Amino acid sequence: MTLRELFKLPKSINEKPLIAVPLTLGPNDKLTPFAKKLQEQNPDIVEWRADYIADDFSQAVMWQQVKAGAQAELAQKDVSAMTEAKMLSEMDNARQEFDATWPVMNMQIIKELTASVFNTIGSFPIILTYRTQAQGGQGEMTSVEYATFIVAALRSGFHFTAVDVEYTLDSELRDKVIDVAHELGVPVIISYHDFNQTPDVSALIADISKMPADVVKIAVMPNKEQDVTDLLQATRAATIQQPLITMSMGAIGQRSRVEGYKFGSELTFATLDGLPVSAPGQVTISELLATWTK
């Protein structure tokens, strides 16, 4: 099965790979200008990089906000030291109450975040990705928080075209997330990143393909031109059942993003013009299309 078939997308008319653009907006950015550019440049897929926003709604951050609000209110009141001490001790009880209700609040927050993405750009297929710092992203969640986030977003009632699950996630949690995705009919991309070097890509492809992955994705850093050639050749030589996405990152690896499809990589990440990259070496859609029509 091809990646297009798996994602239920129309057949390509020119044998080119799918183009995915990353949505890397943080809590203070507006989605509407992104949505407008999206309509203009019309990529195949949007990858929602939730790690750029989700940590701003973590339990610790939300509690800090509640606490800061209460303290600001206290500061405005002219209260005695005794009353102030009493109110502060009440904060401890409030903290316990906050912690007890957090799982429900967390689900609601994740649902609202997901809804805001789908309500603005849901006419495009969306891949759900939360990239941890260990794999080159912004995300600081623990493995349990990561799995909770992904499962809650998948169960939010909005249908993702695919979900990215990191290869390095603890295997028990990984299986749990994959089970939920499959129960909801969402294909799982198992992805591996190395921002320092190009390891043995063939071995990695073989290893990931043995997992319950519907798509295998590998993004690694070349230190020399030969590393890019090795990645492309490993992509061509792969005999796995699942669709494959590979790329060499950084400046040296850029050609893999443009011509990787000739070796069997079925999707390439590019940015909307003028928007930031989500990994080194990504080109813009315009650059990509210009190179393809040369």
Ligand SMILES: O=C1C[C@@](O)(C(=O)O)C[C@@H](O)[C@@H]1O
């Ligand atoms: O896994 C990938 C590939 C990527 O790292 C890249 O190199 O283009 C960009 C990420 O947003 C995406 O999740």
